Amino acid sequence: MTGERNDTVKNEKCISVGDGAMAKVKIDKNLCTGCALCTTICGEVFELGADGKASITERYRSDDESTGEVPDDIECVDSAAESCPMGAISKE
Numbered sequence: 481m482t483g484e485r486n487d488t489v490k491n492e493k494c495i496s497v498g499d500g501a502m503a504k505v506k507i508d509k510n511l512c513t514g515c516a517l518c519t520t521i522c523g524e525v526f527e528l529g530a531d532g533k534a535s536i537t538e539r540y541r542s543d544d545e546s547t548g549e550v551p552d553d554i555e556c557v558d559s560a561a562e563s564c565p566m567g568a569i570s571k572e
């Protein structure tokens with residue numbers, strides 16, 4: 481019962497935040513060299529994981545540590561993606 485209530489609240493929250501304002505971000509760990517440039521540019525969204533490669537911070541993580549959903553107005557994600565020397569960050 482309590483779980484259902486939580487799910488309902490969570491879903492409503494997702495809908496209200498997701499009015500076209502969320503973007504999917506993905507890190508290709510096969511390309512990432514762990515240079516940490518993205519973590520410097522956009523530490524709110526990117527961090528170095530235990531494998532020494534970039535990961536999505538827990539706050540924005542979705543399926544796994546290399547994928548996330550972030551508010552579209554966090555502009556540093558674009559800067560990080562453009563600056564990544566390996567082209568390992570994609571946003572859609």
Ligand code: SF4
Binds near residue numbers: 512514534564
């Ligand atoms: S800038 Fe690119 S290569 Fe460097 S840590 Fe971030 S994702 Fe990896």
